[in-house]
Amino acid sequence: MNGDAEERAAEFEGLRPRLFAIAYRMLGSASEAEDAVQDAYLRWNAADTSAIEVPAAWLTTVLTNLCLTRLTSARATREHYVGAWLPEPVLTGTPAAGGPGIGPLETAEQRESVSLALLSLMERLTPAERAVFVLREAFAYPHSDIAGILGITPEASRQLYRRGRQRVAEDRRRFEPSERRWHDVVEKFLDAARGGDIAALEALLAEDAVSWSDGGGKVRAARHPVHGRQRVARLLAGIAGQATRDHTIGLAEVNGVPAILVLLDGEPAAVLAPEVVDGRVAAIRSTVNPDKLAFLARQLRSEG
Template sequence: MRAEQVDVFEANRSRLFGLAYRMLGEAAEAEDVVQDAYLRWRQHADTVATPASWLTKVTTNLCLGRLTSARARREHYVGPWLPEPILTSTDPGPLETVEQHDTLSLGVLMLLERLTPLERAAFVLREAFDCGHREIAEILDLDEAHVRQLYRRARQHVGEPRKRFPASAEQGRRILERFLAAAVSGDVAGLARLLAEDAVAWSDGGGKVTAARHPVIGRDKVARLFVGLGRSPRTGRAALSLAEVNGTPAVLVHEAGALSVVIVPEIVDGRVVAVHSVLNPDKLAFASAQSR
């Protein structure tokens, strides 16, 4: 393959990864999809008239093929399943543009799990990459009316929560700092004031490490949970740092130099409405590599 054809693919790589990650919720799987797309590009580059469109179609369809098996695996997952976290401040490009942050958040990625594969593709292509309905129809080999119906159904499932007002990066960081301070100092009341009444804490250990097997629901229960964790001897020995994860301020917990937990709060209307804690070491491999 000619050097300029390799350059064309590399110019699209970040965008293709962003597409695959939003479709699958798994960074390692997304990387595999991008590699598969590259192998197909090597075979067909000489005959492709519009590389960006062709690569988008190939990547989307590779993801659709993997979603069915991925969902079957998640049905047998131990405890809550959360998407793999990624550090967005280290990877300039489509993953961290302001317009696309919303579709990158762990909360929205969890909502996308409610959709059928085709609904998810229509939603991601429209919301994250601003594709028109006709373009999406060409990518999915469907008629435009069908695509509009898919997108409308997808919006019905994920649109309502997105009408609220997410925190700015600065506000989110301030709230997160107060959250951590309250948890470590044992201030249950102070922590509760930062939480929405119906706040939910999700923990993903995948059966590999100790984690809650069910979501913890309610302001007081979530506050007590994190105060207990914040004052544990294990937390006292850990190194905590703030980072941007999936487009929002988050906490990285390192133990003995290794990334052991990523905590990503979802802040809406000035309150923490959800806290996503990823502890499964398999899901931390990508973020750990990014943070080195």
């Protein structure tokens, strides 16, 4: 590899973490985000970089439009998805688990921007609304820059952002600001589930709690949301009771907040992500589709 090629590759690698962070939020899939970033690299490698004044802006534009194309095709695919479609969970608890870069998670706002709850809500947005929402909400791009990236006017960008925020706000819950409090609730929840203590589970659940399960037709999972404190408690107690001695159940930081990680022979079998609001579990998103756990499995192996 010659010097120019090495410099070009090094420049891209310096931007890869931010590009992945954008793509993951836009697509809700770590594996698809990696593919989109790699496609952006191929475009970068084939381009006349001497004519590119600001590589970060050029690559963000290329990546965003690649994600828009993927989102358009994904909408049709997800209409035929078996059961609930949930975003891919990503470990964020250690430097190694950060993978190619999910972005800073020091504040409640930053954690919410990558939460499974918000990523799930963004599924209701059009591809253009989602692109504007992510660039504006998570990365604070000005509308003038977003307009240049999407090839629209700043006013059109503002309109897409307003519509996107309105759609997300319809079911957006107040994000629990205290990470310590969130951890304590999830820890108690795990203990109650392990012990099959339905009464204790119900005490930790919001009255209108809801549970979603994503098996993708690959493994057994509820195909429809389960609503109500009592039904959700019984469901989770049953799931915990089915765990064998080969399963290891513990806590891990997933998408910026504590979640329940189930391992079978060292490999992830399930991720249960509780959403804590006002000190109670308002929702549970359970990912058991092995395809959705492949990226997280690689993260675990890299830690080992």
